[in-house]
Amino acid sequence: QIAIGVKKEVDFAAWYTNVLLKADMLDYYSVSGCYILKPWSYSIWEEIQEWFNKEIKKLGVQNSYFPMFVSQKVLEREKDHVEGFSPEVAWVTRAGQSDLEEPIAIRPTSETAMYPYYSKWIQSHRDLPLKLNQWNSVVRWEFKNPQPFLRTREFLWQEGHTAFLTKAEADAEVREILELYRQVYEDLLAVPVIPGIKSEKEKFAGGLYTTTLEGFIPTSGRGIQAATSHCLGQNFSRPEMFNISVEDPSKPNEKLYVWQNSWGLSTRTIGVMTMVHGDNQGLVLPPRVASIQAVIVPCGIKAGASDEERKSINDKCEEIAKTLRAANVRAKADLRDIYTPGYKFNDWEQKGVPLRLEIGPKDLEKKSTLTVRRDTGAKAPLPLENIAEGVSSLLETIQKEMFTRARDTYFERIKEVSKWEDVVPTLDAKCVAVIPWCEVEACEDDIKERSARASAPTDERAPSAGAKSLAIPFDQSRWTPIEPGKTKCPACGQDAKRWTMFGRSY
Numbered sequence: 001q002i003a004i005g006v007k008k009e010v011d012f013a014a015w016y017t018n019v020l021l022k023a024d025m026l027d028y029y030s031v032s033g034c035y036i037l038k039p040w041s042y043s044i045w046e047e048i049q050e051w052f053n054k055e056i057k058k059l060g061v062q063n064s065y066f067p068m069f070v071s072q073k074v075l076e077r078e079k080d081h082v083e084g085f086s087p088e089v090a091w092v093t094r095a096g097q098s099d100l101e102e103p104i105a106i107r108p109t110s111e112t113a114m115y116p117y118y119s120k121w122i123q124s125h126r127d128l129p130l131k132l133n134q135w136n137s138v139v140r141w142e143f144k145n146p147q148p149f150l151r152t153r154e155f156l157w158q159e160g161h162t163a164f165l166t167k168a169e170a171d172a173e174v175r176e177i178l179e180l181y182r183q184v185y186e187d188l189l190a191v192p193v194i195p196g197i198k199s200e201k202e203k204f205a206g207g208l209y210t211t212t213l214e215g216f217i218p219t220s221g222r223g224i225q226a227a228t229s230h231c232l233g234q235n236f237s238r239p240e241m242f243n244i245s246v247e248d249p250s251k252p253n254e255k256l257y258v259w260q261n262s263w264g265l266s267t268r269t270i271g272v273m274t275m276v277h278g279d280n281q282g283l284v285l286p287p288r289v290a291s292i293q294a295v296i297v298p299c300g301i302k303a304g305a306s307d308e309e310r311k312s313i314n315d316k317c318e319e320i321a322k323t324l325r326a327a328n329v330r331a332k333a334d335l336r337d338i339y340t341p342g343y344k345f346n347d348w349e350q351k352g353v354p355l356r357l358e359i360g361p362k363d364l365e366k367k368s369t370l371t372v373r374r375d376t377g378a379k380a381p382l383p384l385e386n387i388a389e390g391v392s393s394l395l396e397t398i399q400k401e402m403f404t405r406a407r408d409t410y411f412e413r414i415k416e417v418s419k420w421e422d423v424v425p426t427l428d429a430k431c432v433a434v435i436p437w438c439e440v441e442a443c444e445d446d447i448k449e450r451s452a453r454a455s456a457p458t459d460e461r462a463p464s465a466g467a468k469s470l471a472i473p474f475d476q477s478r479w480t481p482i483e484p485g486k487t488k489c490p491a492c493g494q495d496a497k498r499w500t501m502f503g504r505s506y
């Protein structure tokens with residue numbers, strides 16, 4: 001029987017929620033759009049936190065905590081910055097039986113909570129650079145249908161907010177952080193992403209420019225914004241906004257408004273990892289973030305087996321688990337005597353445990369174990385001698401091959417398109433169209449509108465069908481060089497500037 005009850009390529013949305021439930025990663029919650037993160041998924045967030053926290057501290061970033069409440073007049077400091085977002089702001093209007101004088105917003109992001117205090121704390125250039133990060137949750141009362149980890153009304157993230165004397169320092173940090181995000185996805189989660197810059201239309205409107213990691217979900221053929229690192233320029237420090245300035249060290253008596261960045265990575269990481277690697281047996285965990293990397297299961301114990309035979313097998317399993325744990329492999333022996341080996345195999349496969357070691361009487365005699373990889377199902381005997389070394393290298397191989405397979409799939413779906421008539425068919429083939437684009441915003445609106453009308457009817461639960469610009473990849477070398485003045489934008493015929501990824505997205 002199909003463990004997950006529905007096939008990934010048949011009903012992706014149902015497959016996704018079933019995988020999360022069967023792997024015991026989450027449970028539904030009484031408030032719609034909110035989910036409980038159970039230990040099996042929360043441990044993945046902890047792995048990401050531990051790694052990222054260590055890295056940003058190397059960059060001199062310090063963690064802090066600002067209140068979750070933002071007063072109305074502070075949140076709406078700059079009308080046009082928030083107005084586009086205002087429908088999704090959640091407000092506290094009452095405490096107990098009495099209404100509040102003023103409604104208080106629950107932070108949807110913390111710029112407006114933090115920057116009045118940046119203005120207060122940053123007086124001299126010696127107070128720069130200021131680099132603070134928060135690990136917290138934010139609330140955005142989304143109305144589009146919620147999806148666990150991908151679009152929820154409350155989510156966990158980190159938000160970094162930094163201030164510099166010069167634009168050059170800010171520009172450099174934007175890319176340093178984006179590179180750390182790339183490592184979270186590619187090295188920890190084995191998920192390939194393409195770093196690039198957002199178009200003027202798609203960037204964070206309050207900022208100067210937005211750099212992004214673009215992920216891709218092959219099953220739906222949709223792109224997904226995996227992480228963002230914005231340069232805010234001086235938009236938030238200027239006098240009309242939060243007035244964050246120092247005396248210009250090179251021009252006394254002149255005010256210099258600071259250059260700021262803000263960057264975020266959320267529990268969306270877990271959803272992307274699940275969608276990219278999961279299969280019809282359920283979750284498939286990359287070893288780097290698996291809370292159990294190897295599960296040891298006693299096998300072949302006949303019903304009539306003697307107690308000592310059962311005990312010798314169980315003891316061996318526990319001993320192997322201990323040996324592996326001593327070598328920093330997160331290993332567990334499943335000695336539950338109420339379940340058959342077959343039941344256990346299915347249970348741990350649904351939870352995505354990267355490696356299973358089977359130990360039966362014959363294995364004991366031969367002093368070997370049968371290893372079974374979760375990602376490929378490949379089985380191979382492994383001598384119990386130097387078992388820790390063998391298991392560690394097998395886990396590394398699994399990590400590498402999970403990434404390579406996902407990257408090859410992603411790159412196969414990225415199609416170089418130079419003629420408009422090929423754009424919609426590319427999207428309908430669940431691919432991303434990379435076009436030599438003119439970077440004119442009106443053209444972008446036109447592409448979205450023309451591709452929405454022409455596209456095949458996608459299932460009604462899917463997000464919008466029109467093609468958005470996803471990113472302008474920093475690495476342009478993968479496509480035919482654009483000849484300035486000669487290469488034309490396939491959508492509008494104007495001169496093309498850079499290869500740009502267009503696709504449907506989450």
Ligand SMILES: O=C1CCCN[C@@H]1CCCn1cnc2cc(F)c(F)cc2c1=O
Nearest residue numbers: 082085088089108109159228262263264
């Ligand atoms: O994306 C990030 C990274 C972490 C720090 N913040 C930036 C920009 C967030 C952009 N954004 C995103 N969503 C929002 C939703 C709101 F309800 C609202 F009032 C404001 C915003 C909003 O500013």
Ligand SMILES: [Mg+2]
Nearest residue numbers: 085088140142
């Ligand atoms: Mg949003």
